């Protein structure tokens with residue numbers, strides 16, 4: 368006999384089944400939803416009504432059938448793009464970002480502030496991120512969107528809502544509290560390289576189901592996607608490509624090691640080798656064919672290729688995706704990465720991220736939307 372707890376669990380899992388079927392189909396009728404989920408038409412009716420009431424799906428009357436169509440037109444069901452929204456925030460070494468996507472994955476708000484956060488007190492950086500978050504919350508309200516939750520991308524590791532370590536910021540055990548309204552899924556914190564890989568998977572141009580996404584910033588991280596799912600490793604430390612050793616006698620690294628990839632091929636290393644102090648100037652000189660700048664980028668590309676060859680030999684991905692700053696530098700960086708990969712590994716396809724530096728914050732916002740689709744019952748109960 369099913370008690371109230373089992374009944375609630377069954378309803379939650381059926382709501383998720385129905386919402387997933389609607390999300391996968393784009394538009395679908397109630398009868399087709401019943402076929403896709405294996406639920407009865409009467410169950411579907413109640414579940415769809417609940418999802419419509421919560422603002423997650425909408426029903427529109429179908430255009431009357433074309434000549435030759437039989438029967439009366441059925442109402443079509445689709446995700447309600449004016450309903451729930453996910454807020455992605457990013458706290459990175461040299462910028463802060465806020466981005467909001469709706470249930471359909473469309474970007475509804477975006478604000479990026481370039482700012483070197485090294486040496487700033489964590490509380491000051493978090494206050495500024497909080498202001499970005501509040502502006503996004505206001506934008507959501509103005510657009511009639513219901514914020515379902517927020518996720519912060521950080522250049523390091525998180526434990527719950529604490530940044531446990533972010534070596535390139537010099538932070539350890541920094542709790543993250545932001546002035547956000549109460550939402551169904553609350554606040555989550557996740558490594559930016561992981562979120563960037565998910566952003567690429569969900570919103571990027573065509574990527575295969577097995578790939579390594581490289582986030583080239585001041586640090587270098589990688590997100591490993593295996594069969595369409597993020598691979599985190601036993602201690603959520605998988606993908607630390609920036610700390611793969613490419614020169615055991617190289618310079619010391621914030622991790623305590625020596626000759627790590629990011630010390631030799633991260634943005635700071637490239638800028639120093641090129642003799643410039645901004646990414647814009649680096650790109651301008653590369654575009655003008657300035658040999659020192661081109662040489663600095665190519666040297667970094669060769670080392671990125673060496674590290675990716677080892678990753679390729681271990682993981683056998685279909686593709687390697689250059690993301691973050693590396694996407695912007697791809698015209699000059701990618702050929703060196705490709706040569707180096709070809710010399711050391713049986714090459715995966717080398718792709719350039721279509722999202723660039725936005726990948727992590729898109730992935731952060733998308734992870735909230737993913738939670739709505741996977742667990743709509745929590746969104747419904749938060750609405751009271």
Ligand SMILES: [Zn+2]
Nearest residue numbers: 610620622627
């Ligand atoms: Zn290191």
